[in-house]
């Protein structure tokens with residue numbers, strides 16, 4: 576296997592994405608600081624291009640293509656933010672993009688992907704294997720497959736958000752980020768271990784899908800069924816062959832948050848901070864709140880990973896919570 580990516584890859588990624596990705600704002604809230612008795616810094620990747628940090632990794636991976644790869648094109652499979660990240664990055668770089676999406680993906684997501692110029696190939700998620708479809712398309716047309724998390728260039732790109740955060744506010748004592756397949760967490764950990772060596776680094780999963788926590792405790796990748804949770808960006812069934820060893824080496828612990836806690840955070844971020852954050856994007860904040868007794872007097876980073884949530888769904892989740 577290739578050597579694991581390093582902080583140097585995150586630095587190179589941050590140069591590559593400069594001028595294309597937004598340097599997203601870091602926001603604070605007096606209310607949160609008072610509740611925590613700590614300084615809490617929110618890195619707002621919900622305000623990133625296409626609405627999530629995934630643009631960073633997608634753009635970094637595509638920017639490294641050879642002229643031949645660029646000419647032939649890219650293929651990705653995803654129902655969510657990775658699809659839009661690849662479609663938008665490909666459009667900017669003039670690379671043809673094919674995105675494999677489930678037939679029952681939200682119409683808005685399919686439309687957004689097409690709107691960025693991607694060719695959408697639909698599949699039946701109950702009878703067909705999206706990975707196989709992606710690989711077949713890659714083989715047949717010479718496309719380069721870019722997976723959503725288990726790829727050195729993708730995770731190095733994702734790490735640029737944590738790098739920006741520490742460069743802006745200084746070394747942190749604790750950092751909380753959502754965890755799906757681990758691209759965001761492993762990339763963030765590369766940046767934090769280099770820039771804030773004493774920082775405690777926490778990945779946060781939905782309670783219903785704690786495969787990462789199980790894997791971390793067991794020391795081997797654990798596979799689970801697709802978890803039932805409103806955090807649709809973290810419904811991954813297992814960590815990756817590259818992300819897992821990085822997480823094992825650099826991360827302090829894996830925590831979980833319930834769907835009810837995520838809705839509560841969504842409501843708070845919307846009403847107090849005027850931020851629209853999707854359920855998955857609230858995982859880090861939810862866990863930090865649960866742990867706030869241990870964070871007193873500390874400097875805490877919370878990564879809000881994305882804001883792509885249909886407004887009707889956003890409203891109904893909040894209404895159902897009362």
Ligand SMILES: *Cc1c(COP(=O)(O)O)cnc(C)c1O
Nearest residue numbers: 656755756757758759808880881
């Ligand atoms: C993809 C995604 C995640 C999880 O990222 P991984 O790199 O798979 O761990 C978290 N939040 C949002 C908004 C996402 O789109």
